[in-house]
Amino acid sequence: KKFRLAVIPGDGIGKEVVREGMRVLQHMAEESDGNFSFESDYFPWGCEYYLEHGKMMDEDGVEKIKDHDAIYFGAVGFPGVPDHVSLWGLRLAICQGFDQWANIRPVEFLPGVPRRLNHPNVDDLNWILVRENSEGEYSGIGGRNFAGRGTGNEVAVQSSLFTEKGCERIIRFAFDLARTRDRKKVTSVTKSNAQQYGMVLWDEVFARVSKDYPDVETDQWLVDAMAAQFVLHPEELEVVVASNLFADILSDLGSALAGSLGIAASANLNPERRTPSMFESVHGSAPDIAGKGVANPIGTIGSAALMLDHLGLKDEAVQLNKAIEETTRQGILPRDLGGSFDTVDVTDAIIKNLAKV
Amino acid sequence: KKFRLAVIPGDGIGKEVVREGMRVLQHMAEESDGNFSFESDYFPWGCEYYLEHGKMMDEDGVEKIKDHDAIYFGAVGFPGVPDHVSLWGLRLAICQGFDQWANIRPVEFLPGVPRRLNHPNVDDLNWILVRENSEGEYSGIGGRNFAGRGTGNEVAVQSSLFTEKGCERIIRFAFDLARTRDRKKVTSVTKSNAQQYGMVLWDEVFARVSKDYPDVETDQWLVDAMAAQFVLHPEELEVVVASNLFADILSDLGSALAGSLGIAASANLNPERRTPSMFESVHGSAPDIAGKGVANPIGTIGSAALMLDHLGLKDEAVQLNKAIEETTRQGILPRDLGGSFDTVDVTDAIIKNLAKV
């Protein structure tokens, strides 16, 4: 089968790591004996494009990539371009344009990586964060009384929007995902004691939906206690479902505990498959190390594994993840993990290990 | 000088740890050669009081303790009493009644405690979280369209309120606190890329206020990256100032990294000293271990140290903190820190160590 990929390297190290991810994917296709192949269209969107054209992507950008099977994304952000421009102008435009309402972020403790977490079973830790990706604290609702400006009396309101439908679909998604794992367990994270509207609605939907999954164990935590639980009892975590903001915080925390943000993979899914889904590492464009060839490609290559899985190439996804693990086990580590290997070396090792696993 | 304390042990282990904290304070007063003494009034408020009287505290509760020099608080929460009742009915009623708008929470890596964080300088780590304690994400503004109930179309809005005055006073407080430390540095935490109203107002105020403190180094982080920074580069942290919710999450994270929530102390301050301030551990009432005498008293005794400092007994505050450190260094640890010492034993050791330090 031939898959059409829309490839958006973006800025900074985004370009370097997407190049490596594509190299891995092409290699796997070549080795597949004609079983599958990729046709890739590259889009030069991002901050440099913005500085030249005054826009992060083409006006009809979403239209241009709507028939692709998946989107492979690097990172955006560049000195001189305000965060909200780069973010809303491209990444969030795609997430929202394609209703990619489920974001999944595995937290993996890769072997051989020096880790900041002391834990008796540190090598076996892994769990998945399921992030609500369409509403909640990122709704963009609010305002400021500009009339108050300069008087010292200014006030700003920032509102989160939680819909029953939005809560229900992400919570069901988490339960369905839990059923595919050995230990079937979903942990829900809110802050209902301090936020009595949105978070309580979420809790109620969680209680209702969980009745449809009597085979799945459940657990409910407050976000502050959950941050502590990530440190103290991560072995209790399997599938963790949380709002847009809470999962954002917890996913960075999880990958830091596992060693570095550079290893964190992510998938922005439209689970109904009406529109393409997007696969990207969690880290940013890191202008400080861009162009040096030292970026960690693991998050982006891991995101390619999530993409393979989404495209139905389940065995290949497993194989790629194993090749990544084998590579870190061999101590072939980029600089952010305490090693001295370059982006290309790490990728070469992963490609070589594909044959071994 | 005689200090009048309002003592509110609350529920569960709150009672056990406050008893120990008071034992330490009385001991220090006796040893002070008449330099200072405490007169304590006990208030039996909390969930058991609620189950008997239908209210968490007396109607004129705030009035009853308004002339005390400080409030020493245990913990509230009890099975059968909804969280929002116990919380808003007592702790938040006091915080708000007395405009205790600054919450400080030191993160201390005590010696001798098994810690979950691998870090080359783990024994030297310590920083202070300054939490905005009066508004932000805890404003309680919002609602649900109950008309939508049962239709699957329900929607909830939860709003955060940030005022320029509220931001300014807590940010100034953080800068003033930074000036009292060896390394003068303030780190501000927001999420301005996703929340463009409240958080951007905070950032603007931070930029403005920082100009008045050219001697203080500054740093600004997004909350997700800051959670990772707690794990990866905590040696960079000195005074960290954040909104109500973000500091809540980060303070639990900090104490978990340092070993347990049981060691975390906290002060809810009215910095203008118009009204009494409140000192309490961060942990909850822990009904599961209540009555067994095994609770960790360190968070509450550390909060007594914060109280001594606030009452002007600076040397005594330092002495008490040193006695706590000496105790953990000797391996006299309660169960949550991996030891086998009871609440009373740990306190006895701290009292004994007061003479040594």
Ligand SMILES: CC(C)[C@H](C(=O)O)[C@@H](O)C(=O)O
């Ligand atoms: C009980 C809860 C509302 C409270 C808070 O979030 O403020 C607690 O977590 C704390 O840290 O003091």
Ligand SMILES: CC(C)[C@H](C(=O)O)[C@@H](O)C(=O)O
């Ligand atoms: C760039 C930022 C808005 C974004 C987010 O919070 O969603 C990032 O932190 C992420 O984790 O994808």
